[in-house]
Amino acid sequence: xxxxxxxxxxxxxxxxxxxxxxxxxxxxxxxxxxxxxxxxxxxxxxxxxxxxxxxxxxxxxxxxxxxxxxxxxxxxxxxxxxxxxxxxxxxxxxxxxxxxxxxxxxxxxxxxxxxxxxxxxxxxxxxxxxxxxxxxxxxxxxxxxxxxxxxxxxxxxxxxxxxxxxxxxxxxxxxxxxxxxxxxxxxxxxxxxxxxxxxxxxxxxxxxxxxxxxxxxxxxxxxxxxxxxxxxxxxxxxxxxxxxxxxxxxxxxxxxxxxxxxxxxxxxxxxxxxxxxxxxxxxxxxxxxxxxxxxxxxxxxxxxxxxxxxxxxxxxxxxxxxxxxxxxxxxxxxxxxxxxxxxxxxxxxxxxxxxxxxxxxxxxxxxxxxxxxxxxxxxxxxxxxxxxxxxxxxxxxxxxxxxxxxxxxxxxxxxxxxxxxxxxxxxxxxxxxxxxxxxxxxxxxxxxxxxxxxxxxxxxxxxxxxxxxxxxxxxxxxxxxxxxxxxxxxxxxxxxxxxxxxxxxxxxxxx
Amino acid sequence: xxxxxxxxxxxxxxxxxxxxxxxxxxxxxxxxxxxxxxxxxxxxxxxxxxxxxxxxxxxxxxxxxxxxxxxxxxxxxxxxxxxxxxxxxxxxxxxxxxxxxxxxxxxxxxxxxxxxxxxxxxxxxxxxxxxxxxxxxxxxxxxxxxxxxxxxxxxxxxxxxxxxxxxxxxxxxxxxxxxxxxxxxxxxxxxxxxxxxxxxxxxxxxxxxxxxxxxxxxxxxxxxxxxxxxxxxxxxxxxxxxxxxxxxxxxxxxxxxxxxxxxxxxxxxxxxxxxxxxxxxxxxxxxxxxxxxxxxxxxxxxxxxxxxxxxxxxxxxxxxxxxxxxxxxxxxxxxxxxxxxxxxxxxxxxxxxxxxxxxxxxxxxxxxxxxxxxxxxxxxxxxxxxxxxxxxxxxxxxxxxxxxxxxxxxxxxxxxxxxxxxxxxxxxxxxxxxxxxxxxxxxxxxxxxxxxxxxxxxxxxxxxxxxxxxxxxxxxxxxxx
Numbered sequence: 001x002x003x004x005x006x007x008x009x010x011x012x013x014x015x016x017x018x019x020x021x022x023x024x025x026x027x028x029x030x031x032x033x034x035x036x037x038x039x040x041x042x043x044x045x046x047x048x049x050x051x052x053x054x055x056x057x058x059x060x061x062x063x064x065x066x067x068x069x070x071x072x073x074x075x076x077x078x079x080x081x082x083x084x085x086x087x088x089x090x091x092x093x094x095x096x097x098x099x100x101x102x103x104x105x106x107x108x109x110x111x112x113x114x115x116x117x118x119x120x121x122x123x124x125x126x127x128x129x130x131x132x133x134x135x136x137x138x139x140x141x142x143x144x145x146x147x148x149x150x151x152x153x154x155x156x157x158x159x160x161x162x163x164x165x166x167x168x169x170x171x172x173x174x175x176x177x178x179x180x181x182x183x184x185x186x187x188x189x190x191x192x193x194x195x196x197x198x199x200x201x202x203x204x205x206x207x208x209x210x211x212x213x214x215x216x217x218x219x220x221x222x223x224x225x226x227x228x229x230x231x232x233x234x235x236x237x238x239x240x241x242x243x244x245x246x247x248x249x250x251x252x253x254x255x256x257x258x259x260x261x262x263x264x265x266x267x268x269x270x271x272x273x274x275x276x277x278x279x280x281x282x283x284x285x286x287x288x289x290x291x292x293x294x295x296x297x298x299x300x301x302x303x304x305x306x307x308x309x310x311x312x313x314x315x316x317x318x319x320x321x322x323x324x325x326x327x328x329x330x331x332x333x334x335x336x337x338x339x340x341x342x343x344x345x346x347x348x349x350x351x352x353x354x355x356x357x358x359x360x361x362x363x364x365x366x367x368x369x370x371x372x373x374x375x376x377x378x379x380x381x382x383x384x385x386x387x388x389x390x391x392x393x394x395x396x397x398x399x400x401x402x403x404x405x406x407x408x409x410x411x412x413x414x415x416x417x418x419x420x421x422x423x424x425x426x427x428x429x430x431x432x433x434x435x436x437x438x439x440x441x442x443x444x445x446x447x448x449x450x451x452x453x454x455x456x457x458x459x460x461x462x463x464x465x466x467x468x469x470x471x472x473x474x475x476x477x478x479x480x481x482x483x484x485x486x487x488x489x490x491x492x493x494x495x496x497x498x499x500x501x502x503x504x505x506x507x508x509x510x511x
Numbered sequence: 512x513x514x515x516x517x518x519x520x521x522x523x524x525x526x527x528x529x530x531x532x533x534x535x536x537x538x539x540x541x542x543x544x545x546x547x548x549x550x551x552x553x554x555x556x557x558x559x560x561x562x563x564x565x566x567x568x569x570x571x572x573x574x575x576x577x578x579x580x581x582x583x584x585x586x587x588x589x590x591x592x593x594x595x596x597x598x599x600x601x602x603x604x605x606x607x608x609x610x611x612x613x614x615x616x617x618x619x620x621x622x623x624x625x626x627x628x629x630x631x632x633x634x635x636x637x638x639x640x641x642x643x644x645x646x647x648x649x650x651x652x653x654x655x656x657x658x659x660x661x662x663x664x665x666x667x668x669x670x671x672x673x674x675x676x677x678x679x680x681x682x683x684x685x686x687x688x689x690x691x692x693x694x695x696x697x698x699x700x701x702x703x704x705x706x707x708x709x710x711x712x713x714x715x716x717x718x719x720x721x722x723x724x725x726x727x728x729x730x731x732x733x734x735x736x737x738x739x740x741x742x743x744x745x746x747x748x749x750x751x752x753x754x755x756x757x758x759x760x761x762x763x764x765x766x767x768x769x770x771x772x773x774x775x776x777x778x779x780x781x782x783x784x785x786x787x788x789x790x791x792x793x794x795x796x797x798x799x800x801x802x803x804x805x806x807x808x809x810x811x812x813x814x815x816x817x818x819x820x821x822x823x824x825x826x827x828x829x830x831x832x833x834x835x836x837x838x839x840x841x842x843x844x845x846x847x848x849x850x851x852x853x854x855x856x857x858x859x860x861x862x863x864x865x866x867x868x869x870x871x872x873x874x875x876x877x878x879x880x881x882x883x884x885x886x887x888x889x890x891x892x893x894x895x896x897x898x899x900x901x902x903x904x905x906x907x908x909x910x911x912x913x914x915x916x917x918x919x920x921x922x923x924x925x926x927x928x929x930x931x932x933x934x935x936x937x938x939x940x941x942x943x944x945x946x947x948x949x950x951x952x953x954x955x956x957x958x959x960x961x962x963x964x965x966x967x968x969x970x971x972x973x974x975x976x977x978x979x980x981x982x983x984x985x986x987x988x989x990x991x992x
Contacts, residue, residue, distance in 0.1 A: 030877075074975065075976060075980075076976055076980045076983060077979070140903075143894065144894040147893050147899070150893060151893060154933065154936075158936075158940065158941045159941050165941070166941055169937075169941075170933065174929060174930055177893075177925075177926050177929050178926035181925050181926050182923075184902070184922060185918045185919055185921075185922045188906040188907050188910055189910050189918075191907065192907065192911055197830075
């Protein structure tokens with residue numbers, strides 16, 4: 001019992017440690033493909049189970065952080081090791097462990113053929129960073145995990161990617177790193193502004209209690225630096241150019257994680273840190289962010305329409321979907337915020353699934369250009385059913401998960417009554433994006449799945465059991481989130497209100 | 512007697528150098544030579560341990576030397592760097608036929624010089640230390656006598672080094688002229704009296720900055736660096752790129768904080784500008800290098816810039832000095848490790864590897880490629896490494912001192928540098944080996960020690976507190992009051 005209590009108390013730390021523990025045997029079995037795959041699958045599965053236990057232990061309806069773990073880490077700097085989850089992060093943690101498990105499972109099925117041991121090691125290291133980002137409650141710790149995600153993903157794209165992988169991976173790393181280094185300067189500035197020497201801190205709980213210590217000028221630039229790092233990660237227009245390249249070149253599992261989790265780290269950072277810590281800065285930059293969000297929604301959708309490459313189409317659709325996330329966060333009301341977080345979860349599930357299916361299809365046909373495909377529907381009934389549902393979810397069909405998030409964001413956008421332009425402008429503009437999504441996704445589906453089947457594709461097999469096993473949890477989530485969004489909203493809502501309250505309280509205090 | 516106890520570590524290192532030379536001269540065969548690095552290591556460990564057994568602190572030799580926490584921190588740094596050099600050097604030295612005993616002895620002598628700088632409270636001691644540190648390093652650069660690049664490196668390094676020493680000593684003469692004393696504390700009082708902007712102080716300041724700037728490779732006094740680093744035998748380069756730089760910064764800290772501390776307003780902005788110019792200059796040129804050794808040479812100039820930013824921010828108090836000390840320690844390990852990783856490749860002569868020669872190193876020598884990658888990640892400043900902490904700790908006093916633009920320059924430069932550091936990783940992991948390139952065998956001690964040190968850089972990146980707390984104590988004597 002005592003042991004059980006101990007484990008539950010430190011479950012989040014355990015989540016960070018498990019993949020590291022898995023790395024140890026992996027290093028010994030580096031050259032043994034079978035063993036490496038087994039170690040990775042077992043590790044990510046245990047991780048998934050522990051994260052579900054965390055979700056099970058989560059007390060729904062509470063706004064604050066739960067299951068916190070906190071020890072002094074660097075006494076001479078006053079920096080703490082502090083982890084915890086609230087309604088915003090707990091679901092993202094589970095999404096992370098789930099998608100990682102699926103990626104590893106799918107990759108063991110034969111999608112990765114060279115250097116399997118190294119691939120699995122990179123994935124476990126990546127998982128440490130991703131989980132850490134969502135549970136870290138100290139800015140220093142958060143930054144460490146934020147950057148920790150970089151190197152493994154760099155290797156995953158660069159080693160196991162397509163023909164232009166090196167260009168793509170360098171672009172990805174340099175874009176991200178430039179943003180986060182600017183954020184590092186801002187983090188240090190926050191540290192210095194947090195108090196006098198000896199009482200300085202980077203703990204989120206301490207910082208957010210009194211944001212009046214950050215003068216408006218300071219907040220303007222600090223918010224800019226944070227938002228820049230997260231906008232590149234997310235990515236927002238005009239920082240999105242790395243995304244199509246990275247997605248096109250990344251191996252399937254890399255794309256799933258990149259779209260499913262890494263982008264979310266940007267959205268999460270905005271809502272967790274940038275907004276509550278620098279509410280005045282957020283107010284100042286609000287109009288620009290809303291404008292860029294709507295631009296992203298329309299531009300992303302428009303560019304998706306004309307893509308010839310399947311992966312690029314999904315990548316650009318991510319830009320549009322992430323536009324909904326930033327729009328939802330920065331209309332600063334509950335509907336928008338809850339919608340934004342649901343949109344992040346939905347996008348993680350659905351776009352992860354879309355990349356999975358594009359990858360499955362590519363593995364068989366070795367074609368990614370839409371024009372080269374067609375007629376697969378008759379040959380692959382199972383594939384078509386799965387893929388069709390995910391496409392419909394992505395375009396926001398009611399009853400599937402995509403609808404819920406986008407709908408709430410749109411409600412939030414219409415309700416926005418801020419300056420200089422009210423929600424009655426943002427809402428309809430964003431709605432155009434929903435319509436365009438239907439256009440490009442359905443058109444793509446039609447060209448890829450229907451029409452005459454090509455001779456070369458006649459004998460290609462339908463989904464294998466491993467592939468079905470990989471996709472099934474995502475399908476279940478797609479439907480569950482679409483039909484019963486209420487339990488998820490109940491988890492998210494209190495914590496989100498708390499973050500928004502931090503933001504508005506400070507704004508009111510100044511007025 | 513207490514004077515002699517105070518300099519026990521320096522004495523032991525000197526003795527170790529003599530013993531190494533004597534042993535090699537008496538028993539010249541290969542079996543004995545194989546033990547020389549371990550003998551060197553033993554001497555260094557004894558030197559490190561001796562202050563624990565015989566502690567000393569305070570002023571010695573009638574005020575010519577001081578033992579304080581600053582001294583202690585730099586002793587640790589220099590000894591660690593010399594020890595690391597001794598462990599990684601043998602395979603290269605044997606392959607290229609570089610005289611081994613001379614190599615270890617020269618490294619030890621140079622270390623004594625560097626340690627003397629850390630002891631100095633007087634311009635004379637300081638200058639003796641600088642020369643004692645520099646001259647063996649000129650020898651190290653040219654130790655591979657039959658290689659013409661090594662000859663060029665040694666000659667260039669020697670001529671420009673001698674030139675910069677002359678400038679430096681001329682600057683010291685001006686300081687002596689102002690104060691009538693060579694004691695740093697007396698100089699400080701006289702400088703304070705002469706006041707901000709007085710012409711003689713400005714002249715002395717300019718000369719001292721130029722002289723020490725040469726030693727530390729500050730742009731625009733860096734011209735010797737690429738050729739000297741490139742042409743020298745790689746283990747020498749590894750040592751040259753870190754220990755003399757750390758020693759130069761020890762001298763800069765002592766002179767700037769103590770002697771010229773009162774006119775800090777005169778030089779802080781100059782140093783800030785020099786810092787930005789140095790980091791940017793080094794990085795921009797490093798970007799276009801295809802020879803990795805030369806690229807690392809330019810990158811070491813960039814790191815000088817980051818460290819110099821901390822000197823410019825000395826007004827921020829202990830945190831600035833501590834940041835400089837911590838960065839020097841971190842830089843020393845990671846840069847030495849990066850150069851040492853290059854010695855794994857069995858290439859002719861002193862020239863380092865081109866990027867293409869590193870292709871597929873991961874499949875040719877996994878542990879070496881892994882260690883090299885970790886050192887490069889350190890140099891890039893990605894957590895959780897000691898290199899990242901160095902940058903984090905550096906930005907803090909820089910912002911605190913009001914140099915926000917320098918902090919932004921550090922961030923942008925780090926992103927710029929990431930491009931060329933990570934390009935090396937690209938070649939090691941993402942390209943296939945060139946046709947016929949064999950797996951690299953042997954050099955077990957080298958690769959094991961590289962991996963061990965690489966892991967230590969990560970451990971210290973996760974738990975840096977012991978080192979940082981030491982750096983904070985070490986920075987106390989160089990706080991500008």
